[in-house]
Amino acid sequence: MGFRGFGSACFQLQRGSLSPGIQMMVVASAWILKKHFDGFPKTSDFELKKIELPDLKDGELLLESVFLSVDPYMRPYSRRYMKEGDIMIGTQVARIVESKNPAFAVGTFVVGHTGWRTHFISDGKDLQLLPSNWPESLPKSLALGTVGMPGLTAYFGLLEVCKMKPGETVLVNAAAGAVGSVVGQLAKIGGCKVVGCAGSDDKVAYLKKIGFDEAFNYRTVKSLDEALSKASPDGYDCFFDNVGGEFASVAINQMKKYGRIAVCGAISQYNDSVPQKGPYVQIPMIFKELQMEGFIVSRWSNRREEGLQALLKWVVEGKVKCHEQVTEGFENMPMAFMGMLKGENLGKAVVKV
Numbered sequence: 001m002g003f004r005g006f007g008s009a010c011f012q013l014q015r016g017s018l019s020p021g022i023q024m025m026v027v028a029s030a031w032i033l034k035k036h037f038d039g040f041p042k043t044s045d046f047e048l049k050k051i052e053l054p055d056l057k058d059g060e061l062l063l064e065s066v067f068l069s070v071d072p073y074m075r076p077y078s079r080r081y082m083k084e085g086d087i088m089i090g091t092q093v094a095r096i097v098e099s100k101n102p103a104f105a106v107g108t109f110v111v112g113h114t115g116w117r118t119h120f121i122s123d124g125k126d127l128q129l130l131p132s133n134w135p136e137s138l139p140k141s142l143a144l145g146t147v148g149m150p151g152l153t154a155y156f157g158l159l160e161v162c163k164m165k166p167g168e169t170v171l172v173n174a175a176a177g178a179v180g181s182v183v184g185q186l187a188k189i190g191g192c193k194v195v196g197c198a199g200s201d202d203k204v205a206y207l208k209k210i211g212f213d214e215a216f217n218y219r220t221v222k223s224l225d226e227a228l229s230k231a232s233p234d235g236y237d238c239f240f241d242n243v244g245g246e247f248a249s250v251a252i253n254q255m256k257k258y259g260r261i262a263v264c265g266a267i268s269q270y271n272d273s274v275p276q277k278g279p280y281v282q283i284p285m286i287f288k289e290l291q292m293e294g295f296i297v298s299r300w301s302n303r304r305e306e307g308l309q310a311l312l313k314w315v316v317e318g319k320v321k322c323h324e325q326v327t328e329g330f331e332n333m334p335m336a337f338m339g340m341l342k343g344e345n346l347g348k349a350v351v352k353v
Ligand SMILES: NC(=O)C1=CN([C@@H]2O[C@H](COP(=O)(O)OP(=O)(O)OC[C@H]3O[C@@H](n4cnc5c(N)ncnc54)[C@H](OP(=O)(O)O)[C@@H]3O)[C@@H](O)[C@H]2O)C=CC1
Pocket: 071, 072, 073, 149, 150, 153, 174, 175, 176, 177, 178, 179, 180, 197, 198, 199, 200, 203, 242, 243, 263, 264, 265, 266, 267, 268, 269, 295, 296, 297, 298, 340, 341, 342, 343, 344, 345, 347, 348, 349
């Protein structure tokens, strides 16, 4: 596994560390969406704010973020679900530093969904515990990646949407990223041939290292159509689409009859101010009798434990390899987010506080 930058968590101020009876104010840092993104996000769209946290009430916990996730969905979600001035949406692995809730012990690590902030207060209801059999030696940051939401996206997208079967050929784009790298490895475990596309030669080398049968750099091939055809002359049974746009328009023509397309993401369109125009999907859909289904991973929230246990087992057994792109420092959240959108990450992009 390629891990970088692990170390101890950083405290800003720890309440309860002074003499009994003396309470220190905890000040959280938070990144705010100052201005809605127009095109590609800019540094000036974000603002770092300080938030004073109140004393804990009975039943509450104080948590400090240890790792925070930067994900593509934040770009389209911000426009749809956030207003200017809101804390940036997001998920973190956090450690409980103070507890007035007997169900949660100080020192426990959990996954929270409270956005880009260093500290927060919770009543525990919105927190997800890491699987109880999480090995001590396994980085907890993986709960944001391979053994977290992106891994679950790969797992349910392949099993339930692509309905992959042994012997089939699976195509995945953004293949060296958080979701794509798991898609390819799960498809191999499932007995498929796997073709992956990524945006640099280093990423292509990584895909081959982790077992992809064919991989190419979509930025440097002369013709995407020819490269797809060369990688699988008989076409594709399953297409796990993370990218959308022009890539998907070309790939759809290489599907086999009755092929299945899982529309997972459309990152090539997230920063468009003006929507892209066709080619349109209807003609290949009709003549190849394709199934094309969009999905959001939360559809399978009731099977989260099943997915996490399967992913955790494969990771522990070494059957699924993980790589993380770790950016150091909470102050670098916007940079890490923008870098991920530009393709600077290999594997899951996370920030270590
Ligand atoms: N439906 C769902 O429930 C979920 C959907 N998703 C979606 O899955 C996709 C992958 O997410 P995730 O694995 O977290 O992110 P990644 O770790 O794959 O990071 C994003 C990658 O996208 C690629 N990329 C960026 N811009 C473009 C572009 N214009 N054309 C082609 N590729 C581009 C870059 O890789 P490269 O260098 O190869 O270009 C970049 O590294 C996203 O579309 C995301 O929105 C993610 C989670 C859940």
